[in-house]
Structure formats: C-alpha cells, structure tokens
Amino acid sequence: MSACHSAEPDIRLAAQVFEALRQRTADGPGITRDSYGPGEQAAHDLLAEQGKALGLEVTKDFVGNTYVTLPGRRRAAPMILIGSHLDSVRQGGNFxxxxxxxxxxxxxxxxRDAGLPLSRDVGVVGLRAEEGCWLPETWLGSRMALGLLSPDKLDDLRHVDSGKSLADCLLESGFDPQAVRVGERALDRAKVACFLEPHIEQGPVLAAEGFAIGIVEAIMGGPRFRDAGILGSYAHAGGAPRAYRHDAVAALGDFIARVNAYWRELEAAGHETVFTFGIVATDAELHSFSRVPGEVRFCLDARGCHDAVMQGVRETLAAHADALAQEHGVRFDFGADSGPAILPMDPDIRETFARLAQSRGIAAKSMPSGAGHDAGAFIEAGIPTAMLFIRNDRGSHNPDEAMDLEDFHKACQVLTDFVVGYPEAH
Ligand SMILES: [Zn+2]
Incomplete structure (x- = not known):
C-alpha cells in the first residue's frame, strides 16, 4: 500500500548532495569535517547552497548551526525539525x-515539489561539533543551541589541534559565544514541536536481521565505572595455598564470568543490555609471573534502555561483588559511577513511525541506540524526539560506512508521511 498523498522524497537530489559532500571534504580514503574548521564549514556551505537553490529559507543560529526551512501556514506554531550533525571524525565516512x-x-x-499545504514550518538542521573528537565533549552544537551547555565550558574546552578555547573557535568562525554565556536559546519547546534524527546504524543488527530501518527506543544509559579495582594481597605463587590467598585477578575472573552469565539471563528475558570490561590491568611495577596478584584495575561499561532493568543491574553487580569479596578475601572498589541517564525516545512518534513503515511495507525493527546522538540533547531539553536508524553493516567513524540509497529512501518516505500526517492541533 502506498501513502495517501503525492509527496515523495527527492532521492536524486540526495545522491547529488552526498557526492558533492564527499568531493568537498575528501581526505585520504575517507572524509574529514572538523568541528568549527574548514571541513565542517564546507558541509554547512553546501547545505545553505542547496536550501537556497530549492527556494527555501536559510538561516544560522548563534553557534553556526544551519537551518533550511519550508514555511507552513502557521509560522508561529512550533516547527517539525529534522536533522543531525555535519561534522565527522578524522577520515571518517560520508554518512x-x-x-x-x-x-x-x-x-x-x-x-515543496508536491505543493502540499503544510500547517506549520518544517525545517532541516545541520548541527555543529557533535563528535567530541575535535573539542573534547559531544553534542556541542545542539547543546549550545538548546541552552544546555554550562558557560564555563566555553573557556575550558580546547580544540585538540589548535589548543584554542571553544569560545575562540566560535568567534573565529563568526559566531557568538556571548549568547551561550548568557544562556540564550536558539531552540526550545516553544519553537520545536518535535526533533527527528535519521542516522546510519553503527552496528550490524539491521543487516543481519534483514531490516531496512530501525526505530530507536532509547539512547542507552547505565552504570559506568571507569576506575574500578579489586584489592587483595600479593603472595608467592608457590608458597600460598588457595585457602590462604587474596587473589584479585581470580576474583575478577569470577566476577566477569558471573556478569556474562547474568547478561545471558537478561537477554533470555528480552532485555537488551551490553556489558564491556574494556580495560583490565595488573600493576606493571608489582605484577610478576610467579606472584599472586594483590590488585587489579578494571573498567565496566553497562548499558540498557529501561531504568528498572538497569536498577536491577546495579543491584546484581553489587551482590556479586559482595559474594566474591567474601569468597576470595578481597575488596571491590567500583569508584565513581559516571554513567549517563537513559534517554527515551517519544513513544507516540515511535508508534507513528512503526505504523507508517508498516503501511509502506517497509521492514522496521524497534531497537536501542548504544551510542549517544544529538537527539539526546533534544530529549534533555524536553522536546519530543525520535530517531530512525538506516541499515549499514560496516560500522561508522571509518571510510567504509555503507548505506544503500534504497534503505535511505525508505527512511525518507517514513519521514515524509510523518510530516504530512502531523496533527494540526499539536
Ligand atoms: Zn553521528
């Protein structure tokens, strides 16, 4: 069944813009769009050019996010905003x-081509400085526009190449750090009815399971222990029988095994979670082939998309640590929990996306986002927000990103149907 209106996304235009973007920001095997640098600027210039060529309104906010707007009848009504970031990692992928x-x-x-009457404005935004690799914090363009960035970051965050502060990066690019300092907002709930962020999937799930697009449930959050450790005591490998040991690595081995078993249980119960022990290390100054390790440091990153599940995770981790501390005669010290909150997408928009995809015959999977996105900042600002993932099984942040234009087309069709069907009263 097709949609009951005549608007179809312009995929030929999309192909041309992708190609122009690739050419203008090419760098070795990939592309580089450095935040508040020439690469990102080239992408914003291209967006502005394209907007003008289409006869649409083109504007910028005080931190340089670019907007292209198709005016609707009620210009004062909050707009539907679609977009994402235009910066990239160094030699990243085009998508x-x-x-x-x-x-x-x-x-x-x-x-615009279909000439449908729109009750409100529909805008596209190209956001700045999302990646966190040029200035060491993520979602900067969206957070500054939403009034969510603490002003001291303007001076504290330094560009990794030039060492310049964020404030100087803004000034030199022709933007206005003072507006950020006084907490001005370019975007808020009164101006934005909803924010929709399409993004390539950064994992293999959609390709493996045969879905063109994903409807994101939430940006995962949960406990993150960046500097955890287990303290036991060092002893001679030959001289200390098992019962007399306080072996930190043996305790960690058991802990990792228990966490993995628990993870399988969660999965079996239908709870999507991930657990990663990204760093595990004994002390190079003290460890030795024939010494029982008296200390081990580790980090643990746990993510899920339901608060109740993640509360259970926190309790279970603590319970296993207590039991293993007893068993091995060691002490667990998890250190600070720097884990971000779970950021749930708007349930009504998700439901609408699912219905629209189904009526177009598009295979869509409901799934979490393991990584953060600008959408998270919009959720923090209280704006109804949703994300669509587009199949791409080659990961991201590398030149091999693969996105089929047919899958991209399907995501654009769902967005088009969403905009056309958006209730006037909202
Ligand atoms: Zn991204």
Whole structure:
C-alpha cells in the first residue's frame, strides 16, 4: 500500500548532495569535517547552497548551526525539525551525521515539489561539533543551541589541534559565544514541536536481521565505572595455598564470568543490555609471573534502555561483588559511577513511525541506540524526539560506512508521511 498523498522524497537530489559532500571534504580514503574548521564549514556551505537553490529559507543560529526551512501556514506554531550533525571524525565516512541532514533536505524538496499545504514550518538542521573528537565533549552544537551547555565550558574546552578555547573557535568562525554565556536559546519547546534524527546504524543488527530501518527506543544509559579495582594481597605463587590467598585477578575472573552469565539471563528475558570490561590491568611495577596478584584495575561499561532493568543491574553487580569479596578475601572498589541517564525516545512518534513503515511495507525493527546522538540533547531539553536508524553493516567513524540509497529512501518516505500526517492541533 502506498501513502495517501503525492509527496515523495527527492532521492536524486540526495545522491547529488552526498557526492558533492564527499568531493568537498575528501581526505585520504575517507572524509574529514572538523568541528568549527574548514571541513565542517564546507558541509554547512553546501547545505545553505542547496536550501537556497530549492527556494527555501536559510538561516544560522548563534553557534553556526544551519537551518533550511519550508514555511507552513502557521509560522508561529512550533516547527517539525529534522536533522543531525555535519561534522565527522578524522577520515571518517560520508554518512555518519550527514545522512540525517540530507534526509531532511530530500524530504523538504519532495514536500515543496508536491505543493502540499503544510500547517506549520518544517525545517532541516545541520548541527555543529557533535563528535567530541575535535573539542573534547559531544553534542556541542545542539547543546549550545538548546541552552544546555554550562558557560564555563566555553573557556575550558580546547580544540585538540589548535589548543584554542571553544569560545575562540566560535568567534573565529563568526559566531557568538556571548549568547551561550548568557544562556540564550536558539531552540526550545516553544519553537520545536518535535526533533527527528535519521542516522546510519553503527552496528550490524539491521543487516543481519534483514531490516531496512530501525526505530530507536532509547539512547542507552547505565552504570559506568571507569576506575574500578579489586584489592587483595600479593603472595608467592608457590608458597600460598588457595585457602590462604587474596587473589584479585581470580576474583575478577569470577566476577566477569558471573556478569556474562547474568547478561545471558537478561537477554533470555528480552532485555537488551551490553556489558564491556574494556580495560583490565595488573600493576606493571608489582605484577610478576610467579606472584599472586594483590590488585587489579578494571573498567565496566553497562548499558540498557529501561531504568528498572538497569536498577536491577546495579543491584546484581553489587551482590556479586559482595559474594566474591567474601569468597576470595578481597575488596571491590567500583569508584565513581559516571554513567549517563537513559534517554527515551517519544513513544507516540515511535508508534507513528512503526505504523507508517508498516503501511509502506517497509521492514522496521524497534531497537536501542548504544551510542549517544544529538537527539539526546533534544530529549534533555524536553522536546519530543525520535530517531530512525538506516541499515549499514560496516560500522561508522571509518571510510567504509555503507548505506544503500534504497534503505535511505525508505527512511525518507517514513519521514515524509510523518510530516504530512502531523496533527494540526499539536
Ligand atoms: Zn553521528
């Protein structure tokens, strides 16, 4: 069944814009769009050019996010905003971030061509400085526009190459750090009815399971222990029988095994979670082939998308640690929990996306996002937000990102149907 209106996203335009983006920001095997640098600027210039060529309104906010707007009848009503970030990692792929902006542009071009009466403005935003690899914090463009960035970050965050502060990066690019300092907002609930962020999937799930697109449930959150450790005591490997040992590594081995078994139980119960012991290390100054290790450091990153499940995770981790501390005669010290909160997508929009995909015959999977995105900042600002993932089984942040334009087209169709069907009263 097809949609009951004539608007179709302009995929030919999207293909041209992807190609122009690739050419203008090419760097070795990939592309580089450095935040508040020439690469990111080239992408914003291209978005502005394309917006003007389509006869749409083109504006910028005080931190340089670029907006292309198709005006609706009620200009004062909060707009539907589609977009993502235009920066990339060094020698990254052409689609991470950019796909969401180009999707918005092809939706807008299709709506304009169809000449459908829109009750409110529909905008596309290209956001700045999302990646966190040029300035050491993520989602900066969206957080500054939403008034969520603490002003001291303007001076504290330094560009990794130039050492310049975020404030100087803004000033030199022609933007206004003072607006950030006084807490101005370019975007808020009164201006934005909802934020929709299409993004390539950064894992293998959609390709493996045969879905073109994913409807994101939430950006995962949960406990993160960056500096945890187990303290026992050092002893001679030959001289200390098992019952007399306080072996930190043996305790950690048991702990990791228990966490993995628990993870399988959670999965079997239908709870999507991930657990990663990314660093495990004994002390190079003290460890030795024939010494029982008296200390081991580790980090643990646990993520899920339901608060109740993650509360259970916290309790279970603590219970296993207590039991193993007893058993091995060691002490667990988890250190600070720097884990982010779970950021849930808007349930109504998710439901609408699912219904629209189904009526177009598009295979869509409900799934969590393990990684953070600008959408998270919009959720923090209280704006109804949703994300669509587009199949891509080659990961992201590398030149091999693969996204089939057919899958991209399907995501754009769902977005088009969403905009056309958006209730006037909202
Ligand atoms: Zn991204």
């Amino acid at each position: 991470d971030g950019a796909a969401g902006v180009v999707a918005g542009l092809s939706v807008l071009a299709g709506l």
